[in-house]
Each structure stands twice: as C-alpha cells, then as structure tokens.
Amino acid sequence: MPPPPPEALLRAFGPPAPGRGGLQPPPGGRPGARRTASGPWWKADATSDPWRDPSSPAGLGAPAVYDEEDAPGPLVIDPQGRRKVRLRDVSVRLATLVVIGVLAVGAVGGGVGWYLTRTADETPLFTPEATLSQVEPGVTREPGSVSDIADAVLPTVVSIEVRVGQGGATGSGVVIDGENGYIVTNNHVVSGADGVEGAEIRAVFSDGSGSAARIVGRDPASDLAVIKVEKPGLVTATLGRSDGIVVGDPVVAVGSPLGLAGTVTSGIVSALERPVRLSGAGTDTNAVISAVQTDAPINPGNSGGALVDASGALVGINTAIASTGAGGSIGLGFAIPIDTVKRISEQLISTGSAVHATLGVNARSVTDGTRDGALVVNVEPGGAAAQAGIREEDIIIAVDDTPVGSSEELAVAVDARQPGEDVVLEVVRGGSSRTVQATLGAA
Numbered sequence: 305m306p307p308p309p310p311e312a313l314l315r316a317f318g319p320p321a322p323g324r325g326g327l328q329p330p331p332g333g334r335p336g337a338r339r340t341a342s343g344p345w346w347k348a349d350a351t352s353d354p355w356r357d358p359s360s361p362a363g364l365g366a367p368a369v370y371d372e373e374d375a376p377g378p379l380v381i382d383p384q385g386r387r388k389v390r391l392r393d394v395s396v397r398l399a400t401l402v403v404i405g406v407l408a409v410g411a412v413g414g415g416v417g418w419y420l421t422r423t424a425d426e427t428p429l430f431t432p433e434a435t436l437s438q439v440e441p442g443v444t445r446e447p448g449s450v451s452d453i454a455d456a457v458l459p460t461v462v463s464i465e466v467r468v469g470q471g472g473a474t475g476s477g478v479v480i481d482g483e484n485g486y487i488v489t490n491n492h493v494v495s496g497a498d499g500v501e502g503a504e505i506r507a508v509f510s511d512g513s514g515s516a517a518r519i520v521g522r523d524p525a526s527d528l529a530v531i532k533v534e535k536p537g538l539v540t541a542t543l544g545r546s547d548g549i550v551v552g553d554p555v556v557a558v559g560s561p562l563g564l565a566g567t568v569t570s571g572i573v574s575a576l577e578r579p580v581r582l583s584g585a586g587t588d589t590n591a592v593i594s595a596v597q598t599d600a601p602i603n604p605g606n607s608g609g610a611l612v613d614a615s616g617a618l619v620g621i622n623t624a625i626a627s628t629g630a631g632g633s634i635g636l637g638f639a640i641p642i643d644t645v646k647r648i649s650e651q652l653i654s655t656g657s658a659v660h661a662t663l664g665v666n667a668r669s670v671t672d673g674t675r676d677g678a679l680v681v682n683v684e685p686g687g688a689a690a691q692a693g694i695r696e697e698d699i700i701i702a703v704d705d706t707p708v709g710s711s712e713e714l715a716v717a718v719d720a721r722q723p724g725e726d727v728v729l730e731v732v733r734g735g736s737s738r739t740v741q742a743t744l745g746a747a
Contacts, residue, residue, distance in 0.1 A: 464476060475490060480649060490607045
C-alpha cells in the first residue's frame, strides 16, 4: 500500500475538510460547491471559467476569431474558422521574388546574347554563307530485295485508263513485246470499250508519258487481253515459268490500285493451282483459272498488273481478289499463271482470238459426303462428252487420274489440255463408277 501524500499537497489540492483550507476557497470567501451571483464579484462567472473554478466542467469553445484587418501576420482565420492567406501581406514578398527572378533571367539572356554576338565572326552558323554539311549514307540494296525488284519491274508496268462516254475505269498492264508495243492486261479491264464508238484506251508509262492504245485481241474464257501502243523503245518484262515457283516463294505485285500508278506491294505465294471462277458485271468475262494465290496486297486497279518472283521475272498477271464485301485486299489475291498468259497472248497477237479445249458439258459441284465431283447438268449435242457417252446426271470425279472435286476443277483440268487431245474420264453413274475416253473439242 503506497504511503499517504504529504501534508502540503493535501492542503493545496485535497478535498475540503473541517478545519482544513485549500486553494479553492479564496480568503474571506464563502465556501460551497456551487457558486452563485451572491458571492463576491470575481466569482460571478466562475462556473463558466475553468481556470477560476476547478469544480466547473471542462469544455471546448469556438476558435479564436480576429478581424482580418486587425489580425497580425499573413495567416488569418475567417468567421467560419477557415485558415487563409491574406495576400496583402504576401504580395510584397512575392513581388520581390518575381522581380529578382526576372532580373536574373534577363541578366543570363543578355550575357548569352552578348557572347554569341561577340563570337559571331568565329561561328560559321551565323554567317550568311554558312552551309550544313551533307553526308551520303551507305545504303545497300541487295539483289533480290523488294527495292531492287521494283527498280527493274516498274518500267515494264503501265497504268491503263479506259473512257467510255462519261464513265471511265483504270487498270494495269505489262509490256510483253516492247519492240512492237504489245501490252497484256485483263479482259475485264478493256472489254467495256471494245466496239464502242468514241471509247478511248490510254496507256500511261512509268515516266509519266502516255499513248493511245487499241485492242489487238481479248479472251473472255481466260480473262486476258492484249492491247497495242505506237511507242518505240518500251522496256519488256522478263517472262518466268509457272513451274519455277513453289508455295512460300516471295513475290512482288506491281500495278495501279485505285488509280495509284507505280504501286509496289510484296508477299508470298500462298497456294498454287487454285481453281477460281472469274466473272463480273459490265464485262463478258466468264472464266475459270488455275490461279497463283498470293497474300501480296492487291486492290481494284491492280487487275492486269505484274506478279513477279524474287528475280523480277513475270510469273503471273494479277486478276482477282477474294473479298468480304468491302472490296479491298484481305490478303487473298489471284493471278493468272505465266504459262497460260504466254499461250493465250501469242494466240491473241497472231489471230486476235484464242482457242480452248472443251468437253461440251455444263456442270455444278456436288458431294455425297465421302466423294466430291462435277455433276453433269446438260450435254452439248455432238460435243466431246456426247460422243464419249456422257449423260446428264453423271458425276465426273477424275480426268486422267487427276481427282476432280468441283465444276471449277473440271473446267481447269480440261482447259489445261489442247483441242483434239484424248482424255480418260472417271464417271459415277447409278452408284457405280466407270471410265470413258473422250476427244476434246475446240471452243
């Protein structure tokens, strides 16, 4: 148990007791726990002043408030108790700092200007005859690069402008005989102007010059046409071979997409021997080609332009794109193989028309879930199929042991042969298959 407090502390701070005073009762005052107005004048407000009456309750009052005009210093408290800065007292200091800063900046700027002016005669950049040095960077364009290929191929590709009445169209073409001015393009590029009075065809070359052109011959069954210009000294394209390319080979497309002449894009061969049917409004093109498929961006206006390999040799004539409806490139473009281009172009230049092998049937694609084929819809009387005993409702599934899975594949297989050539057809009839021999006709 702790010892009792000293007597002095008890007298000063202890509770009142008979015969013992403390700090609470003032001399001559009236003791009591409650102070009233009947007490001495200095006790009248003791109940609201804790410093004068230790028995009064403790409490927090409102913050001190001063009239902003009379309060000392820049920090004042408004009637709502919020602290704020009185700019009147700060402005002098702030203005002083701003003036000092402006003077310092001016002094530094003036010093720099004085120094540059003093040394202008020694600094070539500030003399009227000053020139900046030029450096010729070493740029290496390896043989076979896209830039190297474009440099060689661009002079051989032309932009073709067709005007019929108030309408017009643009496409592309490739010079295949520069000495005589022959240019190959797509049939659908120029077919609208053939035989139309007042129609104009114009070829624009890579140097910006142009020349009127006329149609030499066109072939709706292959979507190829040849036009001729009277302009000597044209650069002739180097022709490649269809069997010289494989899937994955790099290729470059050159043409005039959307009328933008001399446009170069690049990609790869993404497929070969892709059967593609070609037709369109405003043209008599009705062809099925065994196309070179590429992901090199091709757009409307590229038609008739060049598809070349890494050596710059022409391997195809760009003719069509797969589309989702927007009409632009989606990475699936198709070109007519160069072997077909050479064969048809030679015929068009020589005779103005081309001859194709024909079986003499109309067919559509069918499947039974296990095998695909070409269903014969009708047979041309006296044609190759009729003479071989082919009937309507027969399904052709092979030509010379090459499987046929659609009507497009049948058309491609027949067109790859010459008129008068014999072929062996595998035909399904009544649930069983048989083979027949047919001699192809000409169309």
